[in-house]
Amino acid sequence: MDKPNKNQPVSRRTFFGDTLRTLSALGLGSLVGFGARKATSEELVWQLDPDKCVQCGQCATECVLDPSAVKCVHAFDVCGYCKLCGGYFKPDAKSLDTAAENQLCPTGALIRKFVEDPYYEYTIDESLCIGCAKCVKGCGAFGNGSLHLQVRHDCCVNCNECSIAKACPSNAFQRVPASKPYLYRGVQRKDFYPEK
Amino acid sequence: MLLKNKTILLTIFIIMNLASAAQLFGIERFPRPQFESDYQQPRMTSPDPRAATYEYIDIAALLAALSVTTFLILKKRSRRGVFVMMLLSIAYFGFWRKGCVCSVGSIQNVAYALANPDYAIPISVIVFFILPLVFSLFFGRTFCAGVCPLGAIQDVVILKPQRIPLWLNHMLRGIPFLYLGIAVLAAVTGSMFLICRFDPFIALYRMGGDWGMVSFGVALLLVGVFIARPYCRFLCPYGVLLGWLSKFSKYHASITPDECIQCKLCETSCPFEAIDVPVTEKPVESQTVARRRLAIILIVMPVFMLLGGWIGSHLNKPLSRLHPTVRLAEQVNNENAGRIYETTIYSRTFRASGETMEQLMAEVRQIEHKYKIGGWWLGMFLATAAGMALINLSRRRRQTIYETNHTHCLSCGRCFDYCPRHHALKGDLVQT
Structure with a gap:
């Protein structure tokens, strides 16, 4: 142990206290320094890879928000504008009109609009969409797969651990820098990253 | 029977593969039409995440809240001020930021x-x-006092705090060590963020969540009316770290502003039972006996740690079930062996992914290996914590005044008002 200071004797208690304090500070510093080897100044957000998604429907139920922050988006560039849309109509639809009993979407969030014969435009009312992926499954199975799911960042509360990500059977969720939050289908992918 | 099962599985497999292949490569079954009308294709919208500046606002808010609370406790000795800070914390870190990200997580x-x-x-x-x-x-655990939104929500419901038996208190205080150890193990192995999953109050802050966690939160608050801050004292893993550091804190809040006059008024003021009373009577046992016991504990400690580590490492199989891949492998194995007929979305996705059983089992073995090593650390950590608790119990206390227990004191400032010296210095005692 050090020799006590002549003028102001250091008690054993103070000495131990100071030593432990310094050691704790050093320990904390090194712990954080080691952990922060690849620290980023950017916030991370959750992203859904539509190519990994298997449309299990759990995005609608697992999110801490109700309705879910995962919503269906539409890549118009990829869409075939089909009259018989696998994402819009139930497989056993009696007639190809907008009657509710024919629609696959449980909340009527997918809106069908006539463009010109025989083409129809499909848009999503995100305030109604619950992210159940029924339309995504239908579109992928019978159409071009232009309907796909994305985490909408105006809704997402960015939990430290996304509960959908934990439940996702195909590991389609990952954390990405907040400057590139979306992963869109089709050619628009590159165009629609917000420029930062 | 088995054959039939296999055929069904094979069919599902083929169908799912076809479906996913079509999506994967974006097969254009229907090419984009050439419109004759002047149809304008709508643009996709990309709502931005929270701007990055807000992140710095959060940091600034944390620093400001910590500084102000520390100032209120150490300089102003104002319980009322701390209470206001708690309400602000509930409003900002709780309801506004929806409790994420928090220091505990x-x-x-x-x-x-x-x-x-x-x-x-x-x-x-x-x-x-x-x-x-x-x-x-x-400065001690001023974070717990006025900044942590989890603590604050519990603190405002403390209405009829009861004392709990000392032995029970000591036992329950061990739970956070276990929780911390397992949570770190689960995080290190990439299994799950246990603390976030079982955060009891976040559902209240988000005003929604699964009913299990909501009722756990409400139950804790109800218990919290009688047993002050149950999560902070008997669960919070971050409190373990804070407690260690607070033990060595240089400027910790003290009950009396200057000297203790042994009036005993503060003795029962702490709802968290974090006030150490002076040792008045002489120790029952002689110094030599106590020393010998301490020596025995110190000698046995390494053995104890090794034992703990050994037990921890042998618990790797049950612990590794925290990892979703291990649970998936278990499910798939059970399905293959015919023990379970119902498939889950996870096992179906696994079969559709084309990953082989060998690859999956290799992954599982890797995870179990991680848990084996992690289990050693977990066991040793818990054994050390238990050993330290024993040492603390057998250490001779030489306390002469009523003082806060620096490890467990949450610096809430409730005891200040019970101290006559506090009022004397403030000059608000009525002279008679």
Whole structure:
């Protein structure tokens, strides 16, 4: 142990206290320094890879928000504008009109609009969409797969651990820098990253 | 029967593969039409995430809240001020920020970053982890007092605090060590963020969540009416770290502003039972007996630690079930062996993915190996914690005044008002 200071004797208690304090500070510093080897100044957000998604429907139920922050988006560039849309109509639809009993979407969030014969435009009312992926499954199975799911960042509360990500059977969720939050289908992918 | 099962599985497999292949490569079954009308294709919208500046606002808010609370406790000695800080914390870190990211949960991000160099941990998370600890090292657990939204919501419901038996208190105080150990293990192995999953109050702050966690939160608050801050004292893993550092804190809040006059008025003022009373009677046992016991504990400690580590490492199989891949492998194995007929979305996705059983089992073995090593650390950590508790019990206390227990005191400032010296110095005692 050090020799006590002549003028102001250091008690054993103070000495131990100071030593432990310094050691704790050093320990904390090194712990954080080691952990922060690849620290980023950017916030991370959750992203859904539509190519990994298997449309299990759990995005609608697992999110801490109700309705879910995962919503269906539409890549118009990829869409075939089909009259018989696998994402819009139930497989056993009696007639190809907008009657509710024919629609696959449980909340009527997918809106069908006539463009010109025989083409129809499909848009999503995100305030109604619950992210159940029924339309995504239908579109992928019978159409071009232009309907796909994305985490909408105006809704997402960015939990430290996304509960959908934990439940996702195909590991389609990952954390990405907040400057590139979306992963869109089709050619628009590159165009629609917000420029930062 | 088995054959039929296999055929069905094969069919499902083929169908799913076809469906996913079509999507994967974006097969254009129907090419984009050439419109004759002047149809304008709508643009996709990309709502932005929270702007990055808000992250710095959060950091600034944390620093400001910690500084103000520390100032209120150490300089102003104002319980009322701390109460206001708690309400602000509930409003900002709770309802406005929806309780995420919090310092308690940031343990896992740091642990995960330590084990996975690929994970880029955001600066804000590091700051949320380190700032309260640094403050604790110098000023005690002022973070718990007025900044932590989890603590604040419990603190405002303390109405009829009851004392609980000492032995029970000591037992329950061990739970956070276990929770911390397992949570860090789960984070390091990339299994799950246990602390976030079982955060009891976040559902209240988000005003929604699964009913299990909501009722757990409400139950804790109801218990909290009688047993003050049950989560903070008997569960919070971050409290373990804060407590360690607070024990060595240089300027910790004290009950009396200057001297203790042994009036005993503060004795029962602490709802958290964090006030150490002076040792008045002479120790029952002689010094030599106590010393010998301490020596025995110190000698037995390494054995104890090894034993703990050995037990921990042998618990790797049940513990590794925290990892989803291990649970998946179990499910698939059970299905293959015909023990379970119902498939889950996870096993179906696995079969559709084309990954082989060997690959899956190799992954599982890797995870179990991680848990084996992690189990050693967990066991040793818990054994050490238990040993330290024993040493603390057998240490001779030489306390002469009523003083806060620096490890367990949450610096809430309730005891200040019970101290006559506090009022004498403030000059609000009525002279008669």
